[in-house]
Amino acid sequence: xxxxxxxxxxxASGHVGAPILKAIVDSEKFNVVVISRIGxxxxxxxxxxxxxxxxxSVESLTNALQGQDAVVSTVGHEGFVGQSVLFxxxxxxGVKRFLPSExxxxxxxxxxxxxxxxxxKVTVRKNIEEKVKxxxxxxxxxxxxxxxxxxxxxxxxxxGWQEGKPRIYDGGDVPFSTTTLASxxxxxxxxxxxxxxxxxxxVCVNDTVTTQxxxxxxxxxxxxEKEWAPVPxxxxxxxxxxxxxxxxGDYSVMMDYIFVAIFGDGYGGKFEHVDNELLGVPGxxxxxxxxxxxxxxT
Ligand SMILES: NC(=O)c1ccc[n+]([C@@H]2O[C@H](COP(=O)([O-])OP(=O)(O)OC[C@H]3O[C@@H](n4cnc5c(N)ncnc54)[C@H](OP(=O)(O)O)[C@@H]3O)[C@@H](O)[C@H]2O)c1
Numbered sequence: 001x002x003x004x005x006x007x008x009x010x011x012a013s014g015h016v017g018a019p020i021l022k023a024i025v026d027s028e029k030f031n032v033v034v035i036s037r038i039g040x041x042x043x044x045x046x047x048x049x050x051x052x053x054x055x056x057s058v059e060s061l062t063n064a065l066q067g068q069d070a071v072v073s074t075v076g077h078e079g080f081v082g083q084s085v086l087f088x089x090x091x092x093x094g095v096k097r098f099l100p101s102e103x104x105x106x107x108x109x110x111x112x113x114x115x116x117x118x119x120x121k122v123t124v125r126k127n128i129e130e131k132v133k134x135x136x137x138x139x140x141x142x143x144x145x146x147x148x149x150x151x152x153x154x155x156x157x158x159x160g161w162q163e164g165k166p167r168i169y170d171g172g173d174v175p176f177s178t179t180t181l182a183s184x185x186x187x188x189x190x191x192x193x194x195x196x197x198x199x200x201x202x203v204c205v206n207d208t209v210t211t212q213x214x215x216x217x218x219x220x221x222x223x224x225e226k227e228w229a230p231v232p233x234x235x236x237x238x239x240x241x242x243x244x245x246x247x248x249g250d251y252s253v254m255m256d257y258i259f260v261a262i263f264g265d266g267y268g269g270k271f272e273h274v275d276n277e278l279l280g281v282p283g284x285x286x287x288x289x290x291x292x293x294x295x296x297x298t
Contacts, residue, residue: 002096002195004069010035010086013042015151016103016184017074021048023185024072029193035064035071055082061089070097070192080120084127091136097199099191100124102142103184105261108202109268116246117257132200141191142202145184146177146269147262149207149284153292159215161226161297168230169238169263172213176262176269177206180288183281190279203275207284212263218290223297235264 007030012021024032025048034050036042044050054060065071071090073083083100090098102121107113113122128140152158158178160166179187187205191198220228238256245253262269276283 004192006031006068007070008033008035008068010073011075014076019181019185020188023189027189058089062092065093068095071095072099073101075101083124091138098140103145106144106268112261112267115257117254139199141198144202144204145179146206149178150180150292161219164228166230167233168212169233169235173211174263175209175211177209177271179207183207186281187279204271205276205281209270219293222293235260
């Protein structure tokens with residue numbers, strides 16, 4: 001039986017990387033190393049060993065990954081394409097499990113996978129799967145979490161509370177899967193702890209399934225004096241406008257595709273099956289969501 005003991009986390013200073021690193025360290029199950037870019041100004045807990053590496057060099061990355069059982073990539077979008085070098089280095093170093101930077105939409109869903117915003121993630125998946133099929137001695141897992149619940153509320157991504165004029169997609173009653181950053185970390189620990197059951201597949205987790213109207217109701221309860229003027233938006237319009245923008249070279253529309261993936265009909269924003277039990281993610285209640293809104297609204 002393969003046991004993951006030594007884990008390298010790449011991009012561990014980011015929005016997702018930091019809570020994932022924390023969960024892995026706090027689990028006390030693994031020896032952890034952080035891989036960071038040469039020249040990065042990122043800082044990490046003093047207890048964690050940090051190796052600065054040239055990400056364009058398979059040789060340097062291979063040296064850095066010697067002895068590691070798993071690589072968890074949490075790089076941001078600028079680093080997506082470079083993950084092919086990271087993957088080749090992981091194979092060369094004898095790493096047993098590779099988790100590319102995912103932590104979002106269900107890309108097993110063909111409609112979601114076809115959205116331009118996910119082009120690099122789909123390419124990374126294809127590259128990994130082709131190499132594994134061709135005999136690369138490594139396994140992979142894609143951790144799919146939906147939009148982040150706490151972060152998504154705090155920055156106004158799931159409900160634009162700041163101006164009181166949230167964009168409400170397709171009527172606001174669309175159910176979607178969403179996960180807190182702490183649970184994303186726990187799900188990653190769960191994957192690293194269950195080698196066989198998470199081998200060469202996508203795992204899905206969520207803390208809850210909710211809707212924008214439910215979030216709005218909670219926000220109104222938390223801040224009853226605040227004025228709200230929701231703005232209705234059709235995801236079909238969003239999709240058409242994003243295509244038109246992209247055709248003109250406007251990459252600022254990429255974010256709109258993410259809203260299409262979460263709220264659009266048939267894009268798999270609500271997961272059909274979740275691996276919560278296997279990965280040790282118990283989920284969150286309405287009181288937990290209320291607590292997040294209290295932090296930003298009171
Ligand atoms: N579901 C959601 O709601 C949601 C929200 C946000 C992000 N995500 C997903 O989570 C993943 C991580 O995103 P993030 O926002 O956490 O990333 P991020 O904070 O933008 O970046 C994470 C780390 O990537 C490294 N990095 C930056 N530029 C790089 C480059 N050019 N090449 C290689 N590495 C680079 C940096 O680490 P060093 O400085 O240490 O090298 C950085 O701290 C992505 O897959 C993203 O799509 C999901």
